Amino acid sequence: MPTMNVSCKIDQRSIEKYIKEQCALGDRVTLSDQVCAGLKLVINSQSCSWTYAYRKRGYRDGGKRHPQRTVKLGDPVSMSPxxxxxxxxTIKAQVRAGEDPALATRTKERERKAEEARKRACAEWLKIYSAQQMQLGKTKYQRDELRNIRLALNELTLMEAYPEEITSKHIRDLSDLHHARPATGRHRLGAISRFLDYLLDEEVINANPVASVSKRRKPKPPSPRENYFTPEQLAALWNIEGLKPSYQRYLRFMITSPLRANEAAKLTWDQVDRDRSEVRLYAEDTKNSEHFVMPLSLIATQVVLGNEQVQSELVFPLSSVENAQMSSWSHFNRCVRTTSGIENFILHDLRRTFSTLMAEHTDVSESLIDSLLNHKQSATRGGVMRHYQKSQNLDKRRDVMAKWGRLLEAWVGST
Structure with missing residues (x-):
């Protein structure tokens, strides 16, 4: 905004005069007082305020003078010339005494804001964290992160407590609560630790209490799962009798394509490319928040397009509520176990089955197999290569999925 600078002895008459002039011109007007050097009245279209500019006495390292600082004193309504x-x-006297009034004012303001922040409960800070850092749960990772923080605070009855009340004992209690479920405990602890790191950056707390908990008291990494299905078990799963038709169709697709359960359950028809025989996952739908293309084998294409649900937006409408997301995964697994006779069935084990059987029955490299599992850090993308190797190897992936499809056709028979 253009500024008109005027030097005069500021009094009530000059103030009224230049306020009218500012209204007529629309430009900012700055009145410099001839009586008190450094004192100014800044007149804007919406506000009017007194300011005083000064330099701290002495010199900085290197022989340069200290930078000029400006302090806002008030407005002409509440403060006369x-x-x-x-x-x-008064400020001049403070500067002569070696003080820095502007810095002191900023320090007090920062302390005031910090004090106000400390008076907010964890529930309120979680809402702020969700909006500022987690995009209100836009991606699956963000939704899981917020869910684990919310559950951890509820388990410790700290949702209405102030953040500074959270101690290392609370963190140890959280670990003890999930002693029998180390994976859950690690998810809770990691999420709450990142939330507390955010509060530390915002100067709401002075230290993250998770840092003071010893490794011995933190949840241990769970033992890796080793279960996978044999070709005979895959055939049993494929040819299940008595399973709900929508469940059976989805199960067959999961056998043919090693997507994650949620990724496949959320597929919509606009993500299916019939001409190229592939499905495309949006970044917000994948665990690693990256766009991913899964080529479809012939048997997978037959599963997807053989019984197209025109009335539903979802490719696999698993919920009884139209176009609603699937949430009854334990019920799904239970139904499959009952009808197939495979008591240890877990849907996620189909991904491990794909990886294991492809390695056993083909000469496809493990890195290429792993790339089809869409892991964030696959065997081919570690270290420096992760930053320079950006190829998707789509043609090679198509060949891999075609080989997997031919293996399945031999094992499970026709659809």
Missing amino acids: SEARLAAE
Whole structure:
């Protein structure tokens, strides 16, 4: 905004005069007082305020003078010109005494804001964290992160407590709560630790209590799962009798394509490319928040397109509520176990089955197999290569999925 600078002895008459002039011109007007050097009245279209500019005495390292600082004193409604000059003289005296009034004012303001922040409960800070850092749960990772924080605070009855009340004992209690479920405990602890790191950055707390908990008291990594299905078990799963038709169709697709359960359950028809025989996952739908293309074998294409649900937006409408997301995964697994006779069935084990059987029955490299599992850090993308190797190897992936499809056709028979 253009500024008109005027030097004069500021009094009530000059203030009224230049306020009218500012309204007529629309430009900012700055009145510099001839009585008190450094005192100014800044007149804008919406506000009007007294300011005083000064330099701290002495020199900085290197022989340079200290930078000029400006302090806002008030407005002409609550402070007359003589009162503004008196306030400026007070600041001059503080500067002569070696003080830095502007820095002291900023420090007090920061302390005031920090004190206000400390008076907010964890529930309120979680809402702020969700909006500022987690995009209100836009991706699956963000939704899981917020869910684990919410559950951890509820388990410790800290949702209505102030963040500074969270101690290392609370963190140890959280670990003890999930002693029998180390994976859950690690998810809870990691999420709450990142939330507390955010509060530390915002100067709401002075330290993250998770840092003071010993490794011995933190949840241990769970033992890796080793279960996978044999070709005979895959045939039993494929040819299940008595399973709900929508469940059976989805199960067959999961056998043919090693997607994650949620990724496949959320597929919509606009993500299916019939001409190229592939499905495309959006970044917000994948665990690693990256766009991913899964080529479809012939048997997988037959599963997807053989019984197209025109009335539903979802490729696999698993919920009884139209176009609703699937949430009854334990019920799904239970139904499959009952009808197939495979008591240890877990849907996620189909991904491990794909990886294991492809390695056993083909000469496809493990890195290429792993790339089809869409892991964030696959065997081919570690270290420096992760930053330079960006190829998707789509043609090679198509060949891999075609080989997997031919193996399945031999094992499970026709659809």
